[in-house]
Amino acid sequence: MSQQEHIGPSTEELVVEAREALRDRTRRRAARLGDHFKREWQIYVLLLPTILWFALFLYKPMYGLQIAFKDYSIFRGIDGSPWIGFEHFRTLFENDQFLRAIRNTVIISFFTLLFGFPAPIILALMFNEILNQTYKRAAQTIVYLPHFISTVIIAGIVITAFSPSAGIVNTVLEWLGMDPVYFLTKPEWFRPIFIGSGIWQEAGFQSIVYLAAIAGVNPSLYESAVVDGASRWQMVWKVTLPSILPTIIIMLIIRIGNLLEVGFELIILLYQPATYETADVINTFIYRQGLQQGQYDLAAAAGLFNAVVAFVLVMTANTISKRVSRTSLW
Numbered sequence: 308m309s310q311q312e313h314i315g316p317s318t319e320e321l322v323v324e325a326r327e328a329l330r331d332r333t334r335r336r337a338a339r340l341g342d343h344f345k346r347e348w349q350i351y352v353l354l355l356p357t358i359l360w361f362a363l364f365l366y367k368p369m370y371g372l373q374i375a376f377k378d379y380s381i382f383r384g385i386d387g388s389p390w391i392g393f394e395h396f397r398t399l400f401e402n403d404q405f406l407r408a409i410r411n412t413v414i415i416s417f418f419t420l421l422f423g424f425p426a427p428i429i430l431a432l433m434f435n436e437i438l439n440q441t442y443k444r445a446a447q448t449i450v451y452l453p454h455f456i457s458t459v460i461i462a463g464i465v466i467t468a469f470s471p472s473a474g475i476v477n478t479v480l481e482w483l484g485m486d487p488v489y490f491l492t493k494p495e496w497f498r499p500i501f502i503g504s505g506i507w508q509e510a511g512f513q514s515i516v517y518l519a520a521i522a523g524v525n526p527s528l529y530e531s532a533v534v535d536g537a538s539r540w541q542m543v544w545k546v547t548l549p550s551i552l553p554t555i556i557i558m559l560i561i562r563i564g565n566l567l568e569v570g571f572e573l574i575i576l577l578y579q580p581a582t583y584e585t586a587d588v589i590n591t592f593i594y595r596q597g598l599q600q601g602q603y604d605l606a607a608a609a610g611l612f613n614a615v616v617a618f619v620l621v622m623t624a625n626t627i628s629k630r631v632s633r634t635s636l637w
Contacts, residue, residue, distance in 0.1 A: 375611045379604035388604075395608035405609065408592040411585060416566045419502050424562055426510040428555065431517035432543055450511025462576035465504050466491065491577060494585040501577065501586070505570060516558060520551040553634045560628055560635070564621030567613050589613050 344351065370385070375395055377388040399405045430450065437443040453461070468474050469490040477487040490496040524547060532542045571590035578586035589609060597606030629635035 372607060372611055374604045375608040377604060379607075381603070395605050396612065398605060399608055399612065404587065405589075405592055407584070408587050408589045412567050412569055412588040412590075414585075415498055415502065415569050415588060418498065419505060419569075420562060420566065422502060423506045423510065424559065426506050427513035428517050430510055430514040431521060432547065434514065434518060435521050435547070436539065436543075447511070450514070452511075453508040454512035456508070458570075458572045459576065461504060461508055462573055465500065465577060469500065492579065492581045494582045497578065497582045497586045501574065504573070517551060517554065520554040521547060524550040552632075556628050556632055556634045560621060560624045563624040564617055566620055567617055 374385055374388065376390060376392055377385070378391050378394075379385070379388045434443060434447060437446065456464075469476050471477050471487040471489040476490070480487060488496075490500060528546045528550070529542055532546055537545065567589060569588045569590060571588060571594065574586055574588060574591055575594065578591070590613075593606045593609045593613075596602045596609065625635045625637065
């Protein structure tokens with residue numbers, strides 16, 4: 308052959324065909340999406356207020372995070388304040404009070420997780436074993452109630468209970484022949500009191516999640532265990548706990564993500580300069596620097612650090628859980 312004949316479509320034709328195929332796929336996806344919205348539009352209408360809430364109160368304020376990298380002045384505004392980079396972060400990590408706040412936050416969060424996370428699981432297992440429904444409902448109501456009490460009232464209850472003059476704790480100590488102790492001025496007592504009051508307030512309400520998971524366990528598993536001669540304890544250990552394990556893992560990942568989010572409202576109401584040594588946490592440090600001292604840029608830097616660490620923790624916990632147990636948030 309004197310000249311090789313070109314066989315098949317040209318490059319331009321292939322590009323045109325690829326574009327047409329892409330347009331067809333896009334149109335089909337848009338049509339499927341439109342059909343989906345037509346079928347499920349009620350759900351999206353119900354979801355709209357939540358989306359707006361997140362957009363207005365969580366995503367829109369992120370614009371202000373840039374003041375963590377600026378020498379912020381309320382008179383110049385965010386855009387008018389000069390950029391100084393990571394200067395505030397260097398200042399934070401040279402600040403002994405901030406380092407103390409990090410240490411206290413980690414210690415309080417660790418012991419809250421250690422003692423507070425199993426508490427609602429144990430409560431749910433105990434409630435599940437109660438056969439008398441009247442007693443069960445009464446007990447659940449009693450342990451749920453503290454969750455609905457204002458933090459200010461909780462703080463008042465704690466202060467009254469540990470009062471050196473009229474508190475129930477010191478009254479018992481006097482009955483035992485011991486001298487009264489002003490617990491809330493003792494740095495070594497602040498963490499146990501704070502962690503214990505938090506467990507008392509939230510454990511009952513948090514047990515609802517695990518009770519719902521237990522209610523979803525297949526009854527035939529318990530019937531098979533009874534046939535095999537399993538005791539009540541063996542059914543809890545071999546049937547109930549493995550069945551609700553995915554729920555436990557998901558809740559653990561969420562708790563790890565909130566590890567640095569210590570309930571600072573109660574701390575602010577309970578702590579005082581005498582207990583800063585063990586009570587001051589990152590959020591109370593941010594409160595003092597930002598609202599009391601007007602250092603908004605330094606407080607924003609501390610808050611951004613807190614958020615980044617929380618993000619890394621939840622990502623790490625989710626990845627490890629996904630590899631080990633194949634249970635994850637996403």
